Amino acid sequence: MSEKVIEIKQVSKRYGDKTVLNNVSFAVRKGTIHGFIGPNGAGKTTTLSILTRLVLPTYGEAYIESKSVNHDPRFNERLGFIPAEPKFPNLTVEKYLLDVGYLRDIPSEVVLRKLAGSPLSQFRSQNCHSLSTDPSFRQDLFNNLKNIRDKGGTILMSTHILSDLQKLADDITMIRRGRIVYTVPFVAYKALMKFATDQEQRTAEERRESEEESFQKAVGVFFGNEIDVPNITSGVKSKVKIMELLHLKNREDLRKEKKNREEGNSEGRGKEMGTMKKMGKQAFDSFNVVGFSFPFTANNVFFFQQTNGEPTFSGQDYTQGKTF
């Protein structure tokens, strides 16, 4: 059974009147590198700051290995954090590690002994800033991240750099304007990008004609068929649209679902859940997906668990507080 090592549950963060995270929920499964992407100001840094308890959420909870970040002082026992910009750029590596050791009650002689036996010792008197900009260190870092992952460690990585994701990511969570748009396996993300790019390049007329065909293609990739994806681009306008298509098979269904949601029709909601369960099951079979969230219901997170080799589906409807 895949374990959820990092979990964000219904987290909101407000600064005065400004809501920067709005009911954010997603999970990172054990032994994966999880890319966390989104435009500038979407809320990535705020989310990571909540996971490291540098910032407290206004509502909701974050968990690391099932320990509440807000309430369990041991939440960060096994947590490492690499900020994009060094917080203390002028400290040497050695001084930085000694300071971190001090904060965590690790005696300085232990820190120095560990450092002497680590590949990092060659950088001990360089300052932290020079390390993060050194291309060889970057490659080392990537290799280390992969090693950590391969030994069962779990990594959540916020980045704008798609080539980094290409090299590293197993799953992707997209956040926009403080809301989670989706969590998908990386292979599905690539398919979405390809699909969206193709759509953008077509005229409106062609788009109408080929929508169904393109959808079938995207779903094919999404659910496991091999399709070559040469280019990945970002900033795609129709991403939400694609997710709508992935979620519901045709426009008629989509219209009905929208109407049902607007009218708060519970029957419609049940149907929506049924569709998601079915699609989620397929996704699980193809990709061994653990966490999945769908666009219309960004408040809901669905988890897939494997028991005795048999995939089973379970989920949590956070808006209703129901488990099924």
Ligand SMILES: Nc1ncnc2c1ncn2[C@@H]1O[C@H](COP(=O)(O)OP(=O)(O)OP(=O)(O)O)[C@@H](O)[C@H]1O
């Ligand atoms: N202390 C604060 N007070 C008020 N607003 C804040 C504060 N910290 C962050 N914000 C706002 O919260 C929003 C989310 O910021 P955040 O840094 O989390 O985004 P991000 O996705 O990490 O962006 P980037 O990719 O540019 O780093 C932004 O609009 C930002 O201006």
